[in-house]
Every structure is written in C-alpha cells, then in structure tokens.
Amino acid sequence: MTMTTERVRTAEPLKLVDRCDRCGAQAFVRVEFGLTLDLLFCGHHFRRHESALLTHHPEIIVRDERDRINHRPSVSANAE
Ligand SMILES: [Zn+2]
Numbered sequence: 001m002t003m004t005t006e007r008v009r010t011a012e013p014l015k016l017v018d019r020c021d022r023c024g025a026q027a028f029v030r031v032e033f034g035l036t037l038d039l040l041f042c043g044h045h046f047r048r049h050e051s052a053l054l055t056h057h058p059e060i061i062v063r064d065e066r067d068r069i070n071h072r073p074s075v076s077a078n079a080e
Pocket residue numbers: 020021022023024025041042043044045046
C-alpha cells in the first residue's frame with residue numbers, strides 16, 4: 001500500500017463520511033470537474049441537477065454509485 005492523500009484521482013468508492021454538498025445527506029454520486037473540483041450529491045439532489053450538469057458541463061465525469069443505496073441498512077431507508 002502506498003501513502004496517498006484522501007482525494008486521490010481514482011475511482012475510489014464514496015464513503016459514509018462523504019456528504020451531499022447540497023443537503024448533507026450521504027453522497028452516492030461524485031461529479032468530477034477536471035482535476036481540482038468534485039461535487040458530491042445524494043441521489044435526490046443528483047437527480048434534480050443531473051440534466052443541467054450534463055447539458056452545461058459535458059466534460060464532467062460522473063461516478064454514480066446509487067446502486068449501492070439499498071445494499072445496507074440506513075436510518076433513512078424508509079423515507080419512500
Ligand atoms: Zn442532497
């Protein structure tokens with residue numbers, strides 16, 4: 001294992017401590033703007049901003065991990 005900073009530019013999975021930049025919920029989507037800026041979104045806020053992001057920033061890289069949302073228990077899993 002090598003020592004790296006926390007924000008390595010790889011497909012590192014989102015962690016429990018990664019939070020939506022809009023509401024502070026657990027983040028499941030990472031949107032990468034080039035080398036310096038990431039935005040994190042919960043499923044709800046990514047869905048809300050997805051079309052605008054992709055329209056205005058076609059260069060972004062989206063790492064969508066929403067398929068993991070229901071893979072483990074969550075205190076907010078009953079919101080539906
Ligand atoms: Zn959110």
